[in-house]
Amino acid sequence: MKARLECIPCLLKQSLNATRVVTDDPVVQEKVLKSVMAELLDAPVDYVPPLIARTIYSIVHDITGCDDPYKSLKMEYNRIGMGMYPDLKDIVDKSDDRLFTAVKLAIAGNIIDFGADIQFDVEETIEDILTKKFAINDYPLFVESLEDSENILYLADNAGEVAFDRILIEEIMDYADVVYAVKKKPIINDATIDDAIFCGIDSIAEIVTTSDTPGTILERCDPEFVEIYRSADMIISKGQGNYETLSEEAGYIFFLLLVKCPVIAADLSVKIGDGVLLSAP
Amino acid sequence: MKARLECIPCLLKQSLNATRVVTDDPVVQEKVLKSVMAELLDAPVDYVPPLIARTIYSIVHDITGCDDPYKSLKMEYNRIGMGMYPDLKDIVDKSDDRLFTAVKLAIAGNIIDFGADIQFDVEETIEDILTKKFAINDYPLFVESLEDSENILYLADNAGEVAFDRILIEEIMDYADVVYAVKKKPIINDATIDDAIFCGIDSIAEIVTTSDTPGTILERCDPEFVEIYRSADMIISKGQGNYETLSEEAGYIFFLLLVKCPVIAADLSVKIGDGVLLSAP
Numbered sequence: 001m002k003a004r005l006e007c008i009p010c011l012l013k014q015s016l017n018a019t020r021v022v023t024d025d026p027v028v029q030e031k032v033l034k035s036v037m038a039e040l041l042d043a044p045v046d047y048v049p050p051l052i053a054r055t056i057y058s059i060v061h062d063i064t065g066c067d068d069p070y071k072s073l074k075m076e077y078n079r080i081g082m083g084m085y086p087d088l089k090d091i092v093d094k095s096d097d098r099l100f101t102a103v104k105l106a107i108a109g110n111i112i113d114f115g116a117d118i119q120f121d122v123e124e125t126i127e128d129i130l131t132k133k134f135a136i137n138d139y140p141l142f143v144e145s146l147e148d149s150e151n152i153l154y155l156a157d158n159a160g161e162v163a164f165d166r167i168l169i170e171e172i173m174d175y176a177d178v179v180y181a182v183k184k185k186p187i188i189n190d191a192t193i194d195d196a197i198f199c200g201i202d203s204i205a206e207i208v209t210t211s212d213t214p215g216t217i218l219e220r221c222d223p224e225f226v227e228i229y230r231s232a233d234m235i236i237s238k239g240q241g242n243y244e245t246l247s248e249e250a251g252y253i254f255f256l257l258l259v260k261c262p263v264i265a266a267d268l269s270v271k272i273g274d275g276v277l278l279s280a281p
Numbered sequence: 282m283k284a285r286l287e288c289i290p291c292l293l294k295q296s297l298n299a300t301r302v303v304t305d306d307p308v309v310q311e312k313v314l315k316s317v318m319a320e321l322l323d324a325p326v327d328y329v330p331p332l333i334a335r336t337i338y339s340i341v342h343d344i345t346g347c348d349d350p351y352k353s354l355k356m357e358y359n360r361i362g363m364g365m366y367p368d369l370k371d372i373v374d375k376s377d378d379r380l381f382t383a384v385k386l387a388i389a390g391n392i393i394d395f396g397a398d399i400q401f402d403v404e405e406t407i408e409d410i411l412t413k414k415f416a417i418n419d420y421p422l423f424v425e426s427l428e429d430s431e432n433i434l435y436l437a438d439n440a441g442e443v444a445f446d447r448i449l450i451e452e453i454m455d456y457a458d459v460v461y462a463v464k465k466k467p468i469i470n471d472a473t474i475d476d477a478i479f480c481g482i483d484s485i486a487e488i489v490t491t492s493d494t495p496g497t498i499l500e501r502c503d504p505e506f507v508e509i510y511r512s513a514d515m516i517i518s519k520g521q522g523n524y525e526t527l528s529e530e531a532g533y534i535f536f537l538l539l540v541k542c543p544v545i546a547a548d549l550s551v552k553i554g555d556g557v558l559l560s561a562p
Binding site for chain 1: 286287289290291293294297307310311314315318319321322326
């Protein structure tokens with residue numbers, strides 16, 4: 001999915017949000033903002049948005065000297081996620097359809113996204129997603145694919161959300177082997193290997209790394225990862241960044257996401273706040 | 282109130298919104314966006330935001346050739362406002378405190394603001410403002426000032442909202458003469474003389490014009506208007522733009538507004554969505 005013009009003010013705002021987490025110095029904040037504007041002024045707008053985001057966040061890094069602005073917030077949300085884990089497990093245990101409930105919770109966890117908006121309410125989102133229908137619901141195909149699969153590649157999105165992914169992985173691990181893919185280096189609040197280990201994913205799945213760019217851009221990933229991607233019977237792709245970068249890629253992918261931006265909402269013909277379980281192609 | 286860094290992505294987004302109302306041509310849209318970025322790159326950020334907004338919208342004008350992007354939307358909201366007028370009047374008639382109810386409705390009407398956000402719900406806002414408390418409520422001072430005043434200057438904000446202003450003016454016109462000030466030329470969806478006449482303000486108040494810039498920047502207004510401003514016993518200032526430009530000005534001003542942006546929310550120590558009736562100084 002290509003960027004649209006409204007991605008530009010959004011990315012500009014993101015750069016300011018990330019800088020403010022690192023420093024209160026208005027001079028540094030203005031320097032980042034104006035450097036990002038200068039970069040965006042010359043940038044082609046028809047890239048996938050995560051590629052532009054990568055450049056923007058590297059400017060934040062270069063000017064502030066901090067390569068992981070959301071480090072402590074990521075750890076805070078890992079703790080929040082794992083703190084909620086027993087209750088989430090209880091919701092699954094008491095539900096009529098364990099698998100579908102776990103899918104819903106994994107999608108609800110996708111609200112934890114500092115790129116989309118630094119303000120969100122996890123509890124409210126869980127309640128909302130558990131009670132309302134998905135805007136796109138390919139759950140029957142999801143079940144069918146799961147039953148036919150021997151190996152599943154699960155593309156993580158954000159830290160904190162990993163605890164919600166664990167809930168889903170624990171439901172699908174009886175069907176197939178699961179490989180959980182995280183970022184190679186910190187970018188925005190995307191999950192890295194530290195987050196996956198904190199949430200205990202290492203005890204239930206193999207953990208691999210993709211690249212240092214939001215989403216999953218295959219050309220930026222190591223050949224070992226691309227091999228895993230190509231040979232997976234089923235791919236579970238979490239979040240907006242993975243959708244933005246893989247919506248036109250080959251592979252039997254299920255996109256699980258909460259829609260948080262108008263560009264993706266328009267691309268999927270759904271509304272902001274909608275939950276999506278989309279089978280592609 | 283001076284602009285903050287987050288005004289920059291917001292103004293950039295506004296320029297795109299306004300351009301999209303005028304044209305579907307992505308080349309023109311990108312040209313506006315990038316021209317506005319180039320302008321903002323060199324602009325000092327410590328101006329009052331409406332002054333920067335004036336420049337931004339003049340770029341939209343220069344590139345699209347349209348000096349009034351929101352013309353038909355303004356008229357649509359004048360019709361919606363006047364369509365609601367009998368019901369609003371009924372709400373006032375049935376209330377325990379006519380004046381306070383009229384103040385609340387005038388503030389609720391401030392939701393009609395294409396600069397802040399092109400998506401809003403007028404009915405929901407009325408319900409919300411009628412039932413919840415203001416975040417800042419200087420109503421006792423407002424009543425006291427009204428009883429002591431012989432002439433009142435009422436600074437309009439947006440088209441459509443004028444119908445809600447009429448509800449309030451009809452309650453205060455027994456206390457004092459009212460002068461209703463609108464913009465001299467179209468800017469964003471700010472009320473002009475056409476909007477005031479459409480909503481029948483000319484039959485209950487004198488109508489004067491300020492300038493072609495959002496808010497009220499006295500140095501940009503005609504001397505006749507400044508004289509009215511200086512000699513008013515009481516000033517009723519509607520909306521964010523007037524607050525942004527007059528919060529540090531002299532004059533016995535009551536700011537009536539709905540808070541729709543994080544910069545104003547921070548300046549007033551309130552939350553987005555709050556209603557405010559603030560006496561200054």
